[in-house]
Amino acid sequence: MGSLGDTQCSELQVRLDPRHKAVQHNTLALNSSRCQELANHYFGFNGWSKRIIKLQDLSNLEERENEAIVTPLQKQSLKFFCALEVVLPSHECRRTEVVMAEEPLHKLEEGSLSFLMERKVTQKLAVQKAMTDAFQKLLIVVLG
Numbered sequence: 348m349g350s351l352g353d354t355q356c357s358e359l360q361v362r363l364d365p366r367h368k369a370v371q372h373n374t375l376a377l378n379s380s381r382c383q384e385l386a387n388h389y390f391g392f393n394g395w396s397k398r399i400i401k402l403q404d405l406s407n408l409e410e411r412e413n414e415a416i417v418t419p420l421q422k423q424s425l426k427f428f429c430a431l432e433v434v435l436p437s438h439e440c441r442r443t444e445v446v447m448a449e450e451p452l453h454k455l456e457e458g459s460l461s462f463l464m465e466r467k468v469t470q471k472l473a474v475q476k477a478m479t480d481a482f483q484k485l486l487i488v489v490l491g
Contacts, residue, residue, distance in 0.1 A: 379475035382482040389487065394437060397478055400430040402470065405447070424451045425469040431477035433485070444481040448473035 377385070386395045405426040426449045434441045450469045452462075 376479050376483050379478040379482075382478060385487075386482070389489065390435060390437075395433065395435050397481075398432045398434065399474060400432055400443070401428065402430075402473065403428045404466075404470075406466075424449050425466055427470050427473035429473035429477045431474060431481060433478065433481040435485075440485070442481040442484055444477045444484075446473060446477045446480060448476055 405428050406423065426447060428445070428447055430443065430445045432441055432443045448469055450465065450472070452465065
């Protein structure tokens with residue numbers, strides 16, 4: 348493993364945390380930016396990767412299934428499904444997470460700039476949430 352800046356090289360062990368679902372933690376998870384920062388620090392910029400497997404807009408799913416029932420846009424919400432994989436190739440470790448991000452719409456007209464910006468924010472939230480969840484299930488122990 349290479350070092351970054353003045354960081355010393357040390358032995359690093361990575362495993363999936365098998366107890367994660369059994370133990371309830373009362374601490375807040377790191378946000379996705381902090382997860383990326385720590386991954387870059389310990390694994391290097393080329394020592395890990397994230398891959399979006401699927402990112403799908405499910406906002407109008409009910410309308411598509413049943414055209415007879417149309418909910419006004421004001422009562423709808425934006426929903427994005429995200430499947431994301433975090434890979435640590437040198438440690439033969441990968442973690443896939445599937446999440447749904449949902450944000451209510453507040454009287455925005457479809458096609459308007461505000462609507463498009465809100466849609467993009469919800470899409471980004473789904474990706475960030477998936478990455479945060481994936482890193483939450485990794486146990487990283489730095490030795491030495």
